[in-house]
Amino acid sequence: MTHKIVFLDRESLDANVRAPSFPHEYVEHQSTWTPDEIVERLKDADIALINKVPMRADVLKQLPKLKLIAVAATGTDVVDKAQAKAQGIVVSNIRNYAFNTVPEHVIGLIFALRRAIVPYANSVKRGDWNKSQQFCYFDYPIYDVAGSTLGIVGYGALGKSIGKRAEALGMKILPYDVFPQDGLVDFETVLTQSDIITIHVPLTPDTKNLFGAEQFKKMKNSAILINTARGGLVDEAALLEALKSGEIGGAGFDVVAQEPPKDGNILCDADLPNLIVTPHVAWASKQAMQILADQLIDNVENFVAGKPSNVVE
Ligand SMILES: NC(=O)C1=CN([C@@H]2O[C@H](COP(=O)(O)OP(=O)(O)OC[C@H]3O[C@@H](n4cnc5c(N)ncnc54)[C@H](O)[C@@H]3O)[C@@H](O)[C@H]2O)C=CC1
Numbered sequence: 001m002t003h004k005i006v007f008l009d010r011e012s013l014d015a016n017v018r019a020p021s022f023p024h025e026y027v028e029h030q031s032t033w034t035p036d037e038i039v040e041r042l043k044d045a046d047i048a049l050i051n052k053v054p055m056r057a058d059v060l061k062q063l064p065k066l067k068l069i070a071v072a073a074t075g076t077d078v079v080d081k082a083q084a085k086a087q088g089i090v091v092s093n094i095r096n097y098a099f100n101t102v103p104e105h106v107i108g109l110i111f112a113l114r115r116a117i118v119p120y121a122n123s124v125k126r127g128d129w130n131k132s133q134q135f136c137y138f139d140y141p142i143y144d145v146a147g148s149t150l151g152i153v154g155y156g157a158l159g160k161s162i163g164k165r166a167e168a169l170g171m172k173i174l175p176y177d178v179f180p181q182d183g184l185v186d187f188e189t190v191l192t193q194s195d196i197i198t199i200h201v202p203l204t205p206d207t208k209n210l211f212g213a214e215q216f217k218k219m220k221n222s223a224i225l226i227n228t229a230r231g232g233l234v235d236e237a238a239l240l241e242a243l244k245s246g247e248i249g250g251a252g253f254d255v256v257a258q259e260p261p262k263d264g265n266i267l268c269d270a271d272l273p274n275l276i277v278t279p280h281v282a283w284a285s286k287q288a289m290q291i292l293a294d295q296l297i298d299n300v301e302n303f304v305a306g307k308p309s310n311v312v313e
């Protein structure tokens with residue numbers, strides 16, 4: 001049997017995607033967004049490769065031939081998994097490919113925010129240094145990273161990789177997870193004791209808006225929130241308010257609720273010295289993208305061989 005594989009958002013992955021080792025027809029589209037386009041392009045396919053294309057129930061119901069959705073990412077929140085299950089469609093994801101790239105991005109954001117590197121660099125460009133009466137000036141507070149406490153919400157693959165790096169930098173870690181493991185603390189302790197909190201949980205109905213006004217009130221006024229997981233985990237309006245009012249000290253975000261933010265986004269559009277937003281690139285080192293692409297095709301080959309891997313329930 002010849003399988004039909006369709007990659008719907010090929011340009012979202014800057015890596016070599018090898019040809020699977022079984023008889024197949026392969027079609028790729030650089031990007032696909034509308035439900036009609038998705039259905040039209042997948043109607044004869046049994047295997048869909050997607051990164052962030054929304055695979056909602058109304059779309060899946062029109063795809064009776066589809067057997068596998070191989071997601072080119074760890075997060076599978078774009079797929080309606082209940083509907084996929086109801087139709088017998090297997091969903092697979094990529095695991096532990098970002099063990100260097102995401103932790104390095106998180107540590108970079110922590111240093112940038114704790115040491116106010118971006119606002120100081122911007123102040124030099126504005127000419128503030130030229131006008132200074134002293135050899136330096138203290139417009140933005142600077143805090144050491146060493147000796148600070150890092151709360152880690154979601155102590156899975158990425159939470160643990162970041163924890164190891166944080167400890168090597170002299171930070172104390174407070175890991176929290178719903179999956180029981182040694183050394184965990186409760187969510188309340190993370191909120192009240194941390195100088196920095198970094199989020200690494202999947203976006204699910206349980207984790208949506210895990211951080212909002214109530215949580216920001218409990219955090220230290222100097223605390224920094226890092227989110228490289230998913231935009232929907234944080235109430236963005238409440239975050240902006242907490243940053244403006246000084247309820248918390250800063251935020252470093254790689255993800256927002258709607259990506260790309262075609263109609264604007266209150267975090268991307270805000271001009272605050274204590275907020276850094278990057279365009280969902282924490283995963284995107286050259287090395288990590290190639291590991292991901294190789295694992296994506298491993299998942300497809302394993303599925304066709306009758307031994308599906310990285311199946312998401
Ligand atoms: N910005 C980026 O480029 C990237 C973002 N991600 C995001 O990071 C997330 C985490 O990735 P990994 O660490 O590899 O996943 P993982 O599956 O290894 O770890 C997730 C952890 O979250 C825990 N968890 C689930 N629900 C929870 C809850 N309600 N409260 C506390 N803990 C909970 C799980 O028990 C698990 O230990 C992904 O789901 C994805 O959304 C992943 C890679 C790159």
Ligand SMILES: O=C(O)C(=O)CO
Nearest residue numbers: 072073074075076283
């Ligand atoms: O792997 C993930 O979940 C990412 O967000 C990268 O696209």
